[in-house]
Amino acid sequence: MPADTPDTTAAALDDRAPDYRATVFLPETDFPMRAGLPQREPGWLERWERLDVYDRLRTDAAGRPPFILHDGPPYANGHLHIGHALNKVLKDFIVRSQQMMGRDARYVPGWDCHGLPIEWKIEEQYRAAGRDKDAVDVVEFRQECRRFAEGWVDVQREEFKRLGITGKWDDPYLTMDYHAEAVIAAEFMKLLMNGSLYQGSKPVMWSPVEQTALAEAEVEYHDHTSHTIWVGFPVVAQHDFAQLDGCLRSDLLGAQVVIWTTTPWTIPQNRAVAYGPGIAYGLYQVAEAPEGSMARPGGLYLLADRLADETFRAAKLEPGMVRRLRDVPADELASLVLAHPYRGIEGGSGEWDADIPLLPGDHVTEDAGTGFVHTAPSHGDDDYQLGLRHGLKMTHNVLPDGSYRADLPVFGGQAILTAEGKEGPANVSNIKALAAQGALLAKGKLKHSYPHSWRSKAPLIYRNTPQWFAAIDKPLADGMGEQGDTIRARALASIDRLVQWTPPSGRNRIFSMVEGRPDWVLSRQRAWGVPLTCFTRKGGRPDDADFLLRDETVNARILEAFEKDGADAWYRDGFKETVLARIVNPDDYDQVMDVLDVWFDSGSTHAFVLRDRPDGASDGIADLYLEGTDQHRGWFQSSLLQACATRGRAPYRGVLTHGFTLDEKGMKMSKSLGNTVAPQEVIDQYGADILRLWVAQSDYTADLRIGKEILKGTADAYRRLRNTMRFMLGALDGFSDAERIALADMPELDRWVLHRLAELDARVRDGYAAYDFQGVFRALFDFATVDLSAFYFDIRKDALYCDGPDSPRRRAARTVLDALFHRLTLWLAPILPFTTEDVWLSRFPSETDSVHLHDFPETADDWFDDQLAAKWEAIRRARRVVTAALELRRADKTIGASLEAAPVVHVEDAGLLKALKSVDFADVIITSDVVLTGDPAPGEAFRLPEVPGIGVVFETAEGQKCQRCWKILPDVGSHDHPATCERCDAVLDAAGV
CATH class of the missing domain: 3.90.740.10 (Valyl/Leucyl/Isoleucyl-tRNA synthetase, editing domain)
Known part of the structure; x- marks a missing residue:
């Protein structure tokens, strides 16, 4: 450094220079740097409930096109696991984003309440207390099952709400509600009346432990050693x-x-x-x-x-x-x-x-x-x-408990599987x-994949039993044959013609399953469920034309009783005599006491939710069903078959599937392995928004990994995004409409940001519409951290902090920041509902408003400027070369900050050189000065191989350091205010300092 050059390092600053810190417009906000999500999120939940946000949205959205995501009912028998959280959060992303894109997005959560798992729990309680289930009145037993399910519905409802899931939580659907049970019975009786229902004796998956038939969807496969x-x-x-x-x-x-x-x-x-x-x-x-x-x-x-x-x-x-x-x-x-x-x-x-x-x-x-x-x-x-x-004869050697009949020679009474599943x-x-x-x-042992009950985890057997089936290949003369005359034909036509599958591979998966599946086994030999509401003629054979009683008046009486007293009515003394009175002789008929497969229950939900509720669908068809990939053989399929049998087509227009959750090593989660991740544990440590962000960052179409290190990375991404929002809040302090500046009066850099916002608006809307949440978040995160924090904010901090309040450049930046604030906050609201509520209210305090009461803002057409975008893309490439050159000088301690530099930038391309000279490139590279030249770069010039044609020669800035903006300029010290540059001196004059 020449001897006559002023020493402008921070250590040599004149201690006697005035302190101008109070005159700088530093960001001011009460928005905390630390989120404190676990402690603060419950307060937002209470606020949304107090404001009745969900119902207000329904009122405000009256007349909009509806969007209905029909909830696949979770089972009401335990705390939520991470798979539940993944599923419900994905649904919430969709409901919130569709609402904010101008739809009336209704979401009615529901629960599956009947079936063996609950009945099994009550039986376990009985066994522990030494009670005999068979000695208990069936209605009393069913009511205990109902109370058990009610308790878990309440628990799970609060756990789902804690995840930030919006929906009609005060009026969910339950398959055990009286109206639901009546509709399920009515849907079953449509099969009775249209000829689909028949009784047959054939081998079915049977659980000797639970002593009931199981559907394929109730079966899971584990390793098992067989003889x-x-x-x-x-x-x-x-x-x-x-x-x-x-x-x-x-x-x-x-x-x-x-x-x-x-x-x-x-x-x-x-x-x-x-x-x-x-x-x-x-x-x-x-x-x-x-x-x-x-x-x-x-x-x-x-x-x-x-x-x-x-x-x-x-x-x-x-x-x-x-x-x-x-x-x-x-x-x-x-x-x-x-x-x-x-x-x-x-x-x-x-x-x-x-x-x-x-x-x-x-x-x-x-x-x-x-x-x-x-x-x-x-x-x-x-x-x-x-x-x-x-014409081979069937045998009936195996009893419901998995033992041979007592009179079978040689082997009579021996168990295949014990009551404990051994x-x-x-x-x-x-x-x-x-x-x-x-x-x-010869003999040996073989370890292989073998069917087990997904409830008791015990091995299963194939066993011939009399069961009730829905014939899926029998022509139906019901006047609903637009998609085909059989259940299978309608289902396959619906899969191909009427349903959009996300990802597309879901189509092939369910098509092959439906194409090759056998008739639907509807009956279960249990007590807790909707009964098969039909009667059979005593002494008749299943293939007799009059074996089943088909009478609309009987059906109507059954439904009336169910609407009044629920399905328990079927089990009360005298029910058969009451509903058959004056129609047939009750003594001539037997009452079927099996209950329906719970998949028929959940498959019928479209009828009592989409069709019957005022917040359902006018045509009874959902826009979307969303569940895990296993539901191609579960709920997606049972709903498809049931609806094809009773209304002629699929009950949905779209189906989206997600993968399963694994630990960080890609292992299936298991309590025995100790690698489970409970949603509540994540919420307690990080908050629900971090769990939601993990979902948004993941590719849900494949299996998703989660664990401590992954969550740490998610929390870090959240902090970076939160800092971006915090900076905007601080920089917008005191902003009003009077400060706005027209697009035509803005500098190019600010117009470029609006162009990027216009591009993002299309990307965000298309992404949300395609359920590409990973793509949406990645686009927003990259924009916030790369385009904004590391580029635009970095450049515009000087104008925001040091320009005068009336400066066009500062007004333009604040106008752009306002547009950024509204769009980023609202675009992120479906993913981070708690954080965006905090951000919104930090700027717009209100007792009645919420970020979730707003739609995505519309984007002005004139924000698009492809020519400007191409120019600034070239400027940013040139900037990369300069900043890389300066970083080397910072690393070797030649300079402490980029404002100490005034580099010489050699640009071979004349067009690029012209573009760089047309903007304040020193501001863009955050230096006090810059020299732009078309002269060939000397050999010692810094270059980046990936950006050819640009060379940078380092030079220090000439002059003294402005004690207000810290730029090193030749004019510092020559103005009325000591140790200021011309810009800062004028600002201080205008402020009367």
Whole structure:
């Protein structure tokens, strides 16, 4: 530094210079830097309730196009988990944003209140108290279930409200409300009347622990270790097989057709063996068998060729101990008659003496096993379908508690699964019996995915039981066939033609499920639910035309009773006699006492919420259903099938699905692993807005991770955003309409910000409309932290703090800040309702106003200026080079602040040079001065490879430091006010200082 250059470092400032700090317009706001969300959020909730914000919005929105997000009912039986929070927060984003974009966005929360989980809890209480459920009057038991559900509805309602969820909380829908129960029954009786309902006996997923049938949506899959057995069915006869070489084949008599199964307990129910017509089979003979092998030396075995080696390895046979004798074609297999392995078993009493046919089955593959499939029509859907085609008899050997009937020979009374869901003796008993019969070729264990009850977590079995079904392929003559004549056809047409799926992959998922699903099992053998309100003729058969009583007057009486007293009326003494009186003889009919599948309850909610409520949909169709991806087989599907059966189409126009919540390592959350994250814990530590922000920052279409480190990152992003809002509040202190300045009078930089706001307005609206909350927040966050805090605010602080109140530049900045405030606060309100309320009221204190009573502001067309935007994009690129050069000088302590610099910027591009000279580039780069030149940059000039054509040569600013604005300028010290520059001197003069 030359000797005659004034020392302008902070340490050498003249201590005798006047203190001008009081004359600088520093930001002033009471908005706290620390949010204190856990402590302050409850106050905002009380305020919204006091102001009746939700109902005021309904009044104010009268006449607007409605938007209805129909709430998928959570189950009322426990505290909320993080998945509940994710789901409800996503719904809230949508409801709030649609409202603020000009819709009448109604949201009626609801609860699923019937079903086994609640009934199970009451039974647990009974068992703990030594009470017998069967000794309790069913109505009394149901009322205990109702009280249990009511208690959890109240708990969950407060937990949901604490998340900041807006909705009609004082009047939610409950599937156990009397009107809801009446409508559910009415929807069921539409199936009764249109012919969809039938009683059938077929295998269904059955829980021996809970002693009821389960729908697929009530099943979850866990690892389970099963017994595996290879069993030989001896060939005892051959018929209708063509002669080969003039003689009949006889070498198969006595050979064993080998099957493989993981359910030894189903062997007593075997009625056939299936083979694959396209599979290559062979006849194999065991030459020798080592000790420990259950194979018989000389024994003949029929197997699929591709699976033979694996089977013999399981039987502990080495290569060379078995030889293949010949091919066995499919037509020869079809000619074989087998014996059951238990034929002739001691104590069998002839139970298994019938012949066992060998039948072709398309479901038989070479993926695993032996190529032959043991077929028990009462215990598997493929088996059942094969049995239907070939007239196989169903068995009824397994009781509701998962044990064999007491009079079953050999195995009577043995449990397959115990009351606790543990393995009973049935599997091992069958394995021992097969070994004793010489039918067991090999055995082992297999760990595999196996169906379990999602309530009791106990394994399930397939069990043949009489159940009530909705036929989804039966033509319906109901006059609602625009989308098809069957439930399945209507559902598939709705999926393709009437519903928008978000993400689009949801369409394929549910389409394939509906395309291949069986008839809907409607009945459950429980007490807490809406009964199947129908009567059957005593002594009749299910296929009789008059087996079911179909009478509109009876139906009307049932509904009248349900509206008055709820579904409990069905269970009161004399109900059958009352509703059937003077129509039919009550003694001729039985009253069905099963209850409806709870998925039918929730699938019917469109009828009593969308159709019947004054805040429902005029056409009974929701704009959106939103749940987790598992609901393609759950609520989305049950609602679809139910509505297609009763109104001819899907009850929704759009379906959005989200993923599941995982811990930070991507592991499924589990109490046993100790990796769960409870919503209340997050709220207690950070506040609900942080939890909501985590949702907004995540890609909800995939599984979402959450944990301590992730939440810390979310909280940091929140703090950065909050600081942006706080700066705006402070900088707008005292702003009024009189200070506004017209767009045409604004500097380019401020007009560029308005252009960016116009761009963002389109991005935000499109993002909210597409449910792209991650995109919306990312756009707003980047704008706030990069475009504003790190660029616009950084540049305009000098004008805001040091220009005079009447300065056009300061007025322009404050006018732009006002536009920024309104848009950022309102755009963020759906995501951060508590924080934006705090921000709004900090600027506009009111006893009656709320940020949530406002819509997104409209954007003026003249804010768009693409030419200006392109120019400022080039200016910002040039700025990056200068700021990077100055940062190096700050790092090596050459300067302490950028205002100490006056760099020389060499610009090769003439157009860019002209653009830089047309603005106050020193202000843009926050230096006291700058030299712009088109001369070639010297070799020592700083460059950025990604911004070619610009070189920066560092120079220090000439002059002294203004004690008011801190710029170093040559004129400092030459004005009336000591140690000020020309600008600051004029401001002080105008202020009368």
